[in-house]
Amino acid sequence: MDIPVILVGILSAAALLLPALDIALRRASRTFSAYFATFVIAISLGIVLLSAVGVIPLTESVAPNLMRNDLMGLFFSMVVLSVALLVSASSIDYMKNEHNISIYYSLLLFTSLGMVILSFAVDFLMIFVAWELMGIPTFILTGYRKKDLASNEAAVKFFILGALATGILLYGISIMYGLTGSTNLPAVAAALSKLSPDMLPMAAFSVIMLIAGLGLKLSIVPFHMWIPDAYEGAPTTVSALLSAGTKKAGFVAGVRILAVAFPLLKLDLTLTLAIIALATMTLGNLAALTQKSITRLLAYSSIAQAGYLLVGIAVLPSTNLGLTGLLYHSFNHAIMQGLAFLAAAIVAVRLSKTTLSSYEGLSKTMPLTSFSLTIALLGLAGMPPLSGFWSKLVLFTAAVEGDLTWLAFAGLLNSALSLGYYGLIIKRMYVDEPSETIQVREPAGFTILLLAAAAVIILTGIYPAPIYDFAQRAVLALTP
């Protein structure tokens, strides 16, 4: 079946209908839109998973030049929809006291729609449309608490930089169109291979514009400035969506563009990207060490993780293993980072504080939340046998294979560095004594969600074969 079209149909219909339905069913309940959105996303994820295991066969897309119905798209749809599901399900509790709740879920569905389209898009225009469809709702979501100054500031900052990045992206696309006469990625690739050598600087310029434009969402240095403020100001569930969801969707666009442009352009970006990767992970980790607020800490950790992911693109010319690692780490990181943000969200709601010191002795007051958060943090640090260990292993192995041993070494040292602050949170939760012992009720639904995500991290760590296999097949299917 034509998965992208089905998903677009389901998600856009739900996103458009949700506010209307909510008005129609005004009397029903405040939680209707929450459950409806969660249900729709779960259905979409179910379709993706069924298709991934082969129950629903893949067919040629109706518009193959716009959206390629392939395993790469399925893999990233799985990643982004899992995150959307986590965010949506956790918002049932987290957002229950907010106004205009149906709009929140409608925007969430629109973002999911944008991310899904982006996963499948193989045309620059389609990529751009999906990019905006994904981006604009997130600006609004970031500023969702319109009476909260921090939320407003975050949204404005995010919006201005986002608009700038979109402009840069579009600029890169237009130069590429001028050079090749097409916006379709395979056609662009074909044209690039025949490009006259004196046009090469223009092509390089275009690629750099594209990287810069995408870089903002990818949260790579030096386009990372907005991240900590936006993540801190936004409702924490939205931070989870930004960090774990839209960033991954940005990576799929990057993979699709660069995997096509790289081999043909005879342009060696390996060293450049490797240095950016190094700068991103080191800066993220060093900055995270000094943070006092959990959301800012997670934001910087998210930047650092983008650096690891970038390793996979940097080694692209010499080995496919890096790309497999990138996909694999995208999935693992999405779950771990999503879980970490959501745990932070529930703690923030219950204790109405986001400082790190509020985590002291948390294992006594909120044992299950502490446990899930510990699993997520250890996974992010790359502690075996959790899933994060495997994907980092693959990424760094790829770096050694791609003759970037120094980068692998730096990455491993960074992992050790990151354990410094992850371990510090764990220490606060389990070793330190609480300043005040108030028994906090952990909401049942939310806790089950956290534990389920933790179970995914543990189980895919102990038995990593299916996800790795999926990622590898997706990479092999990328180049026909």
Add this chain to the structure above:
Amino acid sequence: MAEFPLISIMIFLPIIAGIVTYPIGRASKSSTKWFALVIAVVELALGLFAYSQILVNGTGAKYNFVEGPAPWIPALKGVDYYLGMDGLSGPLVLISSFLTVLVILGSRDLITEKQGMYYALILLFEGFIMGVFTSLNMVLFYAFWDIVLLPMFFFIGVWGGPRRKYAAMKFLLFTFVGSVFMLLGFIAIYILTPQNTFNIPELVGKIPLSLQPLLALLFFIGFGVKLPLVPFHTWLPDAHVEAPAPISVFLAGLLLKMGGYGFLRFNLGLLPQASVDFGWAFIAVGIVTMFYGAIVAMVQKDIKKMIALTSINHMGFVLVGAFSGTVVGISGAIFQMFTHAAAVGVMFMLSGYLHELTGTRDVTVIKGLKITSPRFAALIILGSMAAMGVPMFSSFLAEYLVILGAISVDLRYGIIVLIPVITVAYFLWMMRRTVMSAPIEGAKHHDLGTLSTISLLAYLVPLIATLIVPWLILGMADPLSESLVKVIAAR
């Protein structure tokens, strides 16, 4: 032996039991202890069975009870589930299961808080450490190697002394950074050897000579932090002083052995050329470590810190014995790991009981133990003799073998015969001050209970047994050492 997954059971029985222990602990405290004890005893029986099989058949040179290689990630070649036990793993597996039983017995008196979590972590730790000593795939090995840190982090952090938070974080960071170097070495082996595998047996003799020096350096840092070697040792005194006594037994008895195991398994087994070329450097570091540990131990007032530094000193013997590259030296190193685990184990437990009895561990304050606590005094004398390497305990034999191996390579290494002299000096001094001195006026009589005394005496049993019948260890270790020496000769 493919039919019966003995090693898998030895790894996963305690892990699963550990997870089950936690809910049991929520329900009833006393049943947790018994449950943990039963599991540990079963584990010891399995360990004894496996050990005796290898010993009787004399198959220490090859891997026994092999399981796998079964692909863990089929798409990623070389990452396999692969277990086996040889003459190097055998003694360590046995002493691990033995110490776990004694640690659980010893914790009855010394650990009173959060018992459910405590015994759960003990069993998890046991399972993980079994995995370390029996993994034949480097990724599997690394996974167990790293996850062992977690129970230990919580042991120190939750049940530790006043500076436990600092000590726990320091321990975690030091050892994790060390293991990162090791992992880079593993990845380099995987990519840069033609075999493209993480399986250790398939890599023997296959690693390019040009790569070996770099790998030797990476492994040196990785294993050296655990062993620990000077200058990577600073986490150890902190961790030991803060850890509760039973956990110090684990720390010194088992965790340090992971470093020695790594040196023997990887540096000697996989990098014979580098081990020969740079053997003198490793031995030099080993000798520095020994002297450092011994001299610094001498000036300690805290008896526990003194024992911790003795461990550093004793681990130097392991390194020197291993890199002597002789059958006697390597067997001595394995023997030393085994005896040190038991000898230092009893000393750490005693330091814990000493704190219970007197409220302090300061050797300048404690007086007249021979009058106030005669049983304790007898035990600490016996334990010190074991730690010093006085004949009657096999620590003597182990140190003797190492010195013999070292001297047979180069006479100058004979300087290490001075080490036992220093060790004896500070142990005697400690005993003169605490045991043989006159008691403080009006000191009350307080002593160990019968059960504690028996559990402490149990530590000494393997030490005496293996001196009377050294074959119990050497029958395992010698075939392995011979095969390692062959690998070195065929480099």
